[in-house]
Amino acid sequence: MSLAPSLQLRQSQSLVMTPQLQQAIRLLACSNLEIEGFIAEEIEKNPLLEAGRTDDMATPERSEKSDAAPDGADAMIDGGGDARESLDVDWNEAAFHHDSASDMAGGSFDGALGQSGGGSLGGDLGGGSAGSGEAIDFDGFAGAEPTLHDHLQRQAGEVLDGPQLAIALALIDRIGPAGYLDARLADIANDIGAPLAACEDALTVIHGFDPCGVGARDLAECLALQAKEADRYDPAMACMIAHLDLLAKGGLAQLKRVCGVDDEDIADMIAEIRSYDPKPGLRFETGETQSIVPDIFIERRGSGKQVGWSVEINSATLPRVLVNRHYYAEMARGAASKSKAWLNECLASANWLVKALDQRQRTIVKVASEIVKQQEGFFLHGVAQMKPLTLKTVADAIGMHESTVSRVTSNKYLSCARGVFELKYFFSSGIQSSEGGEASSAEAVKSAIKSLIDTETPKKILSDDTLVDLLNAKGFGIARRTVAKYREAMGIGSSVQRRRQSKLSAGERRAG
Template identity: 60%
Template sequence: MSLAPRLDLRQSQSLVMTPQLQQAIKLLALSNLEVEAFIAEELEKNPLLDAQGGGEDTPDPVPPEDQGEWESLRDSPADASELLNSGAEALGEAALDVDLSAEAFHHDSAVDSLGGMDGGLGLNGAAGSMAEDGPDFDNMAAGGASLADHLMAQAGASIAGDDLFIAAQIIDQIDECGYLQGSLLDLSSRLEVPLARSEQVLAIIQTFDPTGVGARSLSECLALQAKEADRYDPCMARLIDNLDLVARGDMARLKRICGVDDEDLADMVRELRSYDPKPGCRFGGEPPASVIPDVFVARRRDGWAVELNGATLPRLLVNRSYHAQVSAGPQDKASKAWLSDCLASANWLIKTLDQRQRTIVKVAGEIVKQQEAFFLRGVAHLRPLTLRQVAEAIEMHESTVSRVTSNKYLSCARGLFELKYFFTSAIAAADGGEAVSAEAVKSAIRALIAAEDAKKILSDDTLVELLNAKGFDIARRTVAKYREAMGIGSSVQRRRQKALAGAT
């Protein structure tokens, strides 16, 4: 073996993750709202990007061979629609047919079309009524005064001096449900005041509206409301101290502990049920985050229409006229390189967004094709589906399909669903026929339990027998797993709950 230095020539292939490729992969996994935020950042950094359209002198920077296609996309850059031909018999056929130049698709989003692509959500009516007298959705979404503001207003009217400062510190530790978080002893040590004084201030706060606010536990919250209603007698106190027995529906032990008969216990439980366990939730706080659909699906006479929700995506073009003006002026080498980078970045971003739109619609269209029975007849007809099946059908990698279905929602006539919802495991059929979806089995379990008789609660073994009769080959442990995943208690728990409900 020679140890002398020498030169070797080797040839190899490797995939280099360029920044542009990383950006494309990142955008694919983002929802429409996240993409909108990303575009806003790019608009601030790149002066050649224009979200309003750049006029007649701002064509998209695309190769000449693709100019015709990009001209149609420029008219509707946030719009990608596909009709899913219901007559396609094989997955290998071109079941998706795009006609971006069609007149019906010349709009910014699904909610702008007359017929509506909102899957029956009624968004078109809302969009069409946004005139002078239209509803103000901002005011509708805005909440009222927060719980902290409501409590501080009452504290200012009933507490003064140093106690008002202590009250402000206590109110600051009350969560949105109305419960005091943290230790009152720690707060007293931090403020360097006696614990008894803090407890006195807390006692005043606990008299504020809403009743039960400032409690440190559920028992204390219910006790405060019982005192306000003048129902806090020794029997009610013992009932509130044994809420675990109330939850389990152990009526026999509760009667012995409280020393009452069946009628009095039923009356006490009825009173207890009328109290609010979360008194602070009735006040405004952070507005709930609404889910915006990324894809609309609607039934058409010739199949299914699948369209992106372009309402959340702004028009994005390259301002060619501005680029020409800047290029014509005096420039040094660094400025020319920077301008060239901005043009290349803008060009790549527009192409990446278009590719993202096409990929999402392609995946969504295949999901609709595979799960057509669900869109027609409901969750009971949801088929088992994996990412690999969709990836093979549309000739893409499985990881690409996974990114497309992450954090994205589909709106149809049956409601709003996450794209991941349509991918479920398979449950074998009892008669050896076609396997069924796990979601369909969960729906059947939920329906059987909802229809069960209070005097004849269905055990897991009985559920297995009923499901087998419906054609589901499922084990008892699987039934228990699905039942627990849906938050449904065991037969013993359900029997006690129904007994408690019957007593009230």
């Protein structure tokens, strides 16, 4: 065998993804918030891109020019077209042509569908007028809420000064969001170089601050501080707080014996303990609640055998992107060859972006429409009628790859008469029927388990074995371990835990 170098020719085929195709695939998995950030970056980089406004959409000249925009843009990408041609076209208007109710500023939902009837859906999602498209954010005028540390530092400054104030501020810095001291007092004293006795005195002062229970080192101390504030910290209450493990296990007989009280007193003490706040610092949490903005609107049309479904994209959550073709024509008129080549690249990139966004929204609508078709029982009758559904089933039905459907359903939400649901919610495994019929969705089984447990009586708590028998009677062929797994996934305790909770609740009612 010769080891000399040689030159050979080989022919092979391979699939190469262009950077633009890779970017388009990534856009499918992005949420609307991520898309907004991506578009903002593209507008900064590309001088031919600009953010559209709602009043731009109502301009007659803009609408007339948009009719022939797609063909002209394709020609520009391919290197053809006239650079002097008017290029200021609203691509979102041309591509979607009021594809959803939210495309029309202040327009009615039925108008977008060509249906008669009143009521609008999504058109005023932003809360603004038809002219501006933007709502006044009244929350922006509100001042920042004080944090737990700010609240405690202000109180410390009112009652302490000098070295004792410095120690108290150091301790406050070590208090976590729940209101507990997150480090050992001896370690804090060593870190700040202060005597342990001085740290204990400062912590005692902090224990008197609002909210009551703040600065505690564990749950027992937190509850004890609140009991003292309520003037309920007698020997029996102190004994109960010292034996919280027995309370958690529901060992009422042992608690009564240890605390030396009767049934009425123990029930009253348990009710008092439950009225305390185990995490007093959380009331100062200032994290803003982010509401979910749906990507898709689903509405029922017709009745009886003529039931249909309207699937509408919520384009109000996406910024409108325009290609400034006037600017391109002016810059290209007297530009040098290198500058003109750069402008052509910017134009091709801008046209690709609006096409990618168009394709993204159409793909979302296509996938959502198939989900509604597959899960029509859920939209008509609720979760009990959900069917098993996989990504492959939807992908085969619409002629797309399974990975594409997976990307489309990530971080996307659907709004219907039954609420707002993530698209992933409608995909679940199946449970075979005990009667040999059609399989049931795992979500339907969870709903049945929750319904059975919600209707159980304190005297007849349902065990997992009993739940299996009842579910089999309903037609669900399910094993005991599956019932336990679904029950735990829903945060429902075992029959022993529920029976213990029922006893504690009964004791509180008697005390009341």
